[in-house]
Every structure is written in C-alpha cells, then in structure tokens.
Amino acid sequence: MGTKEEVKQVIVHLLKVRPEEVKDGQSLEQSLGVDSTEMVEVVIALQKKFGVQLAEKEVAKQHTVEQIAQVIDSKRNA
Amino acid sequence: MERVAVTGFGIVAPPGIGKKPFWANVKAGRSSVRKIERYDASLYPCHVGGMVHDLDVYSHVSSRLLQKIDPFSHMALIASEMALKDAGIDLSKENLNRVGIFMGNALGGWLYGETELRDLYIEGREGVSPYMASAWFPAAPQGQVSIYYGIKGYSKTVVSDRASSLMAVGHATKVLQKEKADFILAGGMEAPLSPYGLLCCNTNGELSTKNDPPEEAYKPFDRQRDGFVPAEGAGIMILEGEERAKKRSACILAYITGYGTTCDGVDRIKPNPDGKEAGRAIRMALDQAGAKPVDIDYISLDGAATQEGDVGEVAAIRDVFGAAASKVPASVPKTMFGNLLGASGAVDMITTLLAMEHNMAPPMLNLKEVDPACKGLDYVTDKARPVEIKKALVISRGRGGINAALVMEKA
Numbered sequence: 001m002g003t004k005e006e007v008k009q010v011i012v013h014l015l016k017v018r019p020e021e022v023k024d025g026q027s028l029e030q031s032l033g034v035d036s037t038e039m040v041e042v043v044i045a046l047q048k049k050f051g052v053q054l055a056e057k058e059v060a061k062q063h064t065v066e067q068i069a070q071v072i073d074s075k076r077n078a
Numbered sequence: 079m080e081r082v083a084v085t086g087f088g089i090v091a092p093p094g095i096g097k098k099p100f101w102a103n104v105k106a107g108r109s110s111v112r113k114i115e116r117y118d119a120s121l122y123p124c125h126v127g128g129m130v131h132d133l134d135v136y137s138h139v140s141s142r143l144l145q146k147i148d149p150f151s152h153m154a155l156i157a158s159e160m161a162l163k164d165a166g167i168d169l170s171k172e173n174l175n176r177v178g179i180f181m182g183n184a185l186g187g188w189l190y191g192e193t194e195l196r197d198l199y200i201e202g203r204e205g206v207s208p209y210m211a212s213a214w215f216p217a218a219p220q221g222q223v224s225i226y227y228g229i230k231g232y233s234k235t236v237v238s239d240r241a242s243s244l245m246a247v248g249h250a251t252k253v254l255q256k257e258k259a260d261f262i263l264a265g266g267m268e269a270p271l272s273p274y275g276l277l278c279c280n281t282n283g284e285l286s287t288k289n290d291p292p293e294e295a296y297k298p299f300d301r302q303r304d305g306f307v308p309a310e311g312a313g314i315m316i317l318e319g320e321e322r323a324k325k326r327s328a329c330i331l332a333y334i335t336g337y338g339t340t341c342d343g344v345d346r347i348k349p350n351p352d353g354k355e356a357g358r359a360i361r362m363a364l365d366q367a368g369a370k371p372v373d374i375d376y377i378s379l380d381g382a383a384t385q386e387g388d389v390g391e392v393a394a395i396r397d398v399f400g401a402a403a404s405k406v407p408a409s410v411p412k413t414m415f416g417n418l419l420g421a422s423g424a425v426d427m428i429t430t431l432l433a434m435e436h437n438m439a440p441p442m443l444n445l446k447e448v449d450p451a452c453k454g455l456d457y458v459t460d461k462a463r464p465v466e467i468k469k470a471l472v473i474s475r476g477r478g479g480i481n482a483a484l485v486m487e488k489a
Contacts (some may be wrong), residue, residue, distance in 0.1 A: 016141040037146075040208040 004069040007046065011065070014045050022065060029061040036061065052076060081320040081335065082251045083489065085328040086165025087265075087428050088157035091311035092128030092415035095136045096160060101432045103414070105462045107441045109293035110415045111307050117273050124285035126292035127271050128309025128416030146209040147222055148187025150269035153312035154219035155226060158263055162227075165316035166328060167261070169227055178259040179223050179233040180250035181314075182242030182266035183216040184420030184476070188275035190214050216420075219267050219312075231259050237420070239476025240380070241339070242266055243313070244423025244484055248337035250317050260322060265314035265428075266421035279308050279419075282347060282477065284384055296413045297444035298381035299388050299452040306383045309416025313424035315431075330489035331431050335469075336369065338362025342479025349479045351386040353393030359481040360398045360471065367469070367485035371399040374406050374485075375467040376439050377455075378426045380475045381410030391473065392452045394481075407465050409442040409458040423474035423482065430470045434488045438462040 001009075012019050017032055028034040034042070039061045043054050046068070052075040059068050089096065092110040093103035103110060111128050119125040130153065137144075139155050147155075162169065169177075191214035197205035212218060217235035224233065232253055236246040243266025250264035270279050279285055286295040286305040296307040323330050338359040342350040349356070364371065380391055396403045411429045412418070418425050433440050439458045448457070467488065474482045 016145065037208045037212075044204055 003073050004065055007065050007069045010045050010049050011042060014041060025064060027062050027064055034061045079255045081333045082254045082317055083320050083323040083330045084315050084332050084431060085318055085323050085330055086161050086316040088160025088164060088314050089428050090130055090153045090157045091425055092130055092309055104411055104429060104440050105438060107443060107460050109443055111292045111295060113292050114271060119276060122276060123280050123287045126289050126295050126307055129271060130311050146213060148190035148213050148269060150187045150267045151219040151222040154223055154267040157312040157314040158223050161263060161314045161316050173260060174228050175230050176260040177229045178231040178253060178262040179220050179229055180246040180262055180264040181220045182236045182246035182420045183268060184237060184239050184242050185268060185270050185275055186216045187214045187218055189269060189272035192272055192274040223263060238480050240419050240422050241474045241476035241480040241482040242420035244472060244474035244482040245339060247424060248339060248482060248484060251334045251337055254317055254319055261316055261318035263314055264317050265424035267312035268419045268421040269310045270308045270419055271310050294444050296383060298383035298410050299448055300445050301447045301449045303383040307416040309418045311418050312421055313428045332434055332486045332488050334484060335487045336363035336367030336485035339482045344479055347477050348386045349390050349475060351390045353390035353397060356390055356481040357394035357397040360394055360483040363483040363485045369469055369485055371402040373469050374471050375465060376433060376470040377406055377408035378430050378472040379408050379410045380473045381412060389451045392455060396454050404454050404456055406456060407439040407458045407463060408455045409440055411440040413443040426472050430472055430486060434467045437464060437466050439465045
C-alpha cells in the first residue's frame with residue numbers, strides 16, 4: 001500500500017467517515033469539513049503511524065491526502 | 079404578559095426512550111433501578127442506579143460526532159430531536175436567531191473527562207483527545223444542540239445541583255414572557271454513573287446504601303429512608319408563547335403559569351429542615367400562577383430521601399397548603415427510576431405532562447411506613463391513581479439549600 005492510501009486509511013479510521021468521502025484533489029476541509037481540532041488528532045495519528053514529526057503548517061486541513069503523503073514521504077526519505 | 083405553552087417534549091430515561099415506553103413503565107409502577115454492572119461498582123457505598131440502555135438504537139448522531147462528545151450531550155441531542163418532532167417544528171422555516179436553548183446540568187460529562195484523564199497519566203499530553211476541552215463541561219450539551227441545528231438565539235445553562243433543569247425551564251419561561259425568543263428548547267441532562275462520577279455522588283452522603291434489592295433503595299418520606307439513588311438521562315421540552323403556538327396550530331400540552339426560586343442560606347449541603355424558604359418558593363409560584371393551594375390537583379415532590387430534605391419539604395407544603403395539604407395527591411415518580419440530578423426537574427415536568435394527558439397521578443414506590451415527621455400529605459403509592467389534573471405543582475431542590483417550584487396548567 002502506498003503512503004497516500006495509508007494516510008487515507010488513518011483518516012477514515014480516526015474520523016469514522018466512509019473511504020469514498022475522502023475525495024482526490026480536494027482538501028480535507030473541502031471533502032470532509034475537517035475542523036482545526038480534528039486536524040490536531042489527524043496530525044498526532046499520522047505521527048504515530050509513520051514515526052515522523054509533522055509541524056502544524058506542513059499538514060493542515062487545507063491540504064489534500066496526496067499533499068500530506070508527499071510531506072510524509074519526504075520526511076521518511078530525508 | 080404572554081402565557082408560555084409546552085408544545086412537545088423528548089425523554090431519554092431509565093424507564094424508556096420516548097414517551098410511550100416511558101409512560102407505560104411509570105404508570106405501571108415498574109422500577110428500573112438496577113445494580114450498576116458496567117464496571118465493578120460493588121465496593122461503592124451506593125452501587126445501584128437508573129441506567130439508560132440502547133441509546134444507539136434511538137440515536138441519529140453520527141459516529142464521527144459521538145467520539146467528540148460525552149453521553150450527556152448524546153442524550154441531550156436525542157431528546158432535542160424527539161422534542162422538535164413532537165412539537166411539529168421544522169427548523170428550516172424558523173428564524174434561528176430567535177430560538178433559544180436553556181439547559182440544566184449538575185455534574186458535566188465525567189465519562190469523557192475521566193477517560194481522558196486516565197490517558198493523560200498513562201500516555202502523557204498527546205494521549206488526550208483535543209475534544210476533551212469541549213466535551214466535559216456542563217454547558218457542552220447546550221453548545222452541541224446549538225451546533226447541530228444552527229440555533230443562535232438567547233441561551234443559557236443553569237448549574238444548580240438537582241434544581242438545575244427546573245430553574246432552566248423557569249428562566250426560559252421568563253425569556254419567553256418578555257418575547258426575547260420565538261421558542262426555546264428547555265430541560266436538562268445528566269450522566270452521573272461513570273466510575274468517577276458515581277464516586278463523587280457517593281461522597282456527598284446523600285445516596286442510599288440499601289443496595290439490595292436495588293428496586294427498594296429509594297424510599298423518600300419513609301421511616302427507613304437513607305438517601306436517593308442516582309440516574310442518567312435527559313428531558314427536553316419545547317416552550318413557546320401561546321399566541322405563536324395557536325397560530326401554527328400546535329398541540330398545547332400545558333401552560334407554565336408560575337415559577338419561584340429561593341435559597342435557604344444555612345448549610346453547604348443540607349437544606350433547612352424548617353422548609354420556610356422552600357415554602358416561599360412554592361408560594362411565589364402559586365401567586366404568579368394566580369392559583370390557590372386548593373386549585374392544585376397534583377404535586378410532584380422533590381423527595382430527596384434525606385432527613386432534612388424530606389422533613390423540610392413536607393413542612394413547606396403544610397405551611398403553604400394548610401388543611402388542603404392532605405387532600406392533594408402527591409408522589410415522587412423518581413423512586414421508580416432514580417434521581418436524574420440536574421435533569422430531574424425537567425423529567426418530573428414531563429412525567430406530570432403525561433399524568434395530565436392520561437388523567438393519572440403517577441405513583442411512588444417503597445413508602446411502607448411514613449416517617450411521623452412527614453405525615454399529612456396524600457401520597458400516591460405503588461399504583462397510579464385516576465385523577466383529573468388541571469393544575470400541578472413541581473418541586474425541585476438542590477444541595478446547599480436551592481429551592482425551585484413551578485406551576486403547570488393543563489391546556
């Protein structure tokens with residue numbers, strides 16, 4: 001499974017939404033109406049899952065799953 | 079001043095979720111007090127209570143939202159949805175800036191709070207849900223109901239121990255009389271049966287320790303009483319001005335015609351056994367309603383089942399009602415399902431609304447031998463009694479000597 005799919009899985013599990021609700025090309029805010037408090041949970045869950053530190057600005061509700069996956073991949077490869 | 083009408087309600091309580099099962103069990107005098115077995119509570123001095131089951135079956139709340147709120151908010155959301163439906167209100171046609179939410183709660187959302195505290199000590203700061211901040215506090219349900227429906231009018235949460243929700247309804251009535259809102263969701267919710275919540279309730283010394291059998295633990299006004307039994311649930315009503323209710327052809331269940339509240343000012347826990355201030359609250363409610371004691375057909379008693387609480391309450395009624403005290407059917411329906419603390423007054427109002435509708439005074443259980451100091455009232459025991467109830471008095475009292483009384487009149 002690619003990073004993008006794994007990120008999606010974390011979000012689906014955490015927010016209790018259906019996988020098809022997380023739409024490609026849309027930010028988490030656009031597709032799911034994620035608010036800033038939910039985003040805190042998402043960032044903590046992603047840090048645990050991938051073992052990387054993520055800053056608030058790097059992973060935000062304005063980002064798509066793809067963008068988040070890219071940030072995580074670049075940190076893992078660094 | 080415009081009369082305030084009750085045009086619908088939602089009930090989530092141990093005897094049932096929704097008015098039909100709730101009333102069927104209350105009318106039959108069936109107890110729903112049980113041993114608490116969600117966790118090992120056996121070492122708690124009081125380990126029985128009134129529990130709500132099958133909340134999920136009746137819930138319209140998404141699992142995404144459920145993980146951010148405490149059960150007391152969940153119960154408030156379910157009761158609000160039921161109340162709006164019962165009153166036939168379509169919120170899409172309302173001016174949401176003119177809709178209010180008035181709730182009563184005593185303890186806040188302890189299940190959420192204590193679970194996150196455990197995580198804080200085990201996992202550290204990052205183990206705590208960011209929703210902790212908005213889930214635990216007493217006004218959380220008001221906020222959740224407001225967010226869920228986009229309600230933006232004058233709203234308030236009253237925290238006055240067991241008198242909270244009757245006071246919330248009293249305040250809501252005043253707001254409607256001043257025409258500051260079109261309609262108000264008013265009531266209360268409480269979830270005190272979590273491990274830490276129940277422990278706190280136990281430490282105040284007002285709970286019964288006669289756990290076996292659970293059904294017989296709560297016996298106010300009885301010689302053997304030793305405290306009340308806690309319960310969880312929510313009761314929410316729709317209140318609106320008479321003119322508006324009639325204009326939209328709503329079914330008016332009753333009018334709230336009088337309300338009074340006072341403080342004893344004697345002790346941080348116990349009420350004053352002389353009942354003078356409780357009596358003054360009752361008198362205020364009756365005066366505002368333009369009712370004489372002989373006009374009252376039913377009294378829903380607070381029934382704290384403590385020495386000072388019971389004796390003071392009876393003294394207050396005898397003082398205000400005089401010779402009429404022994405002629406008015408009175409009961410504590412809470413003996414069947416426990417005391418919902420901050421939500422108890424609203425649930426007592428709802429029970430009284432159903433009693434008015436069905437012309438039946440609901441019974442109280444476990445009154446075998448009346449305490450000599452509590453004699454002089456016409457207690458309705460064990461079985462519901464056919465009575466035409468046109469006007470009713472509801473009494474609700476809280477720790478520290480808080481008294482609230484409210485008069486309802488059948489439409």
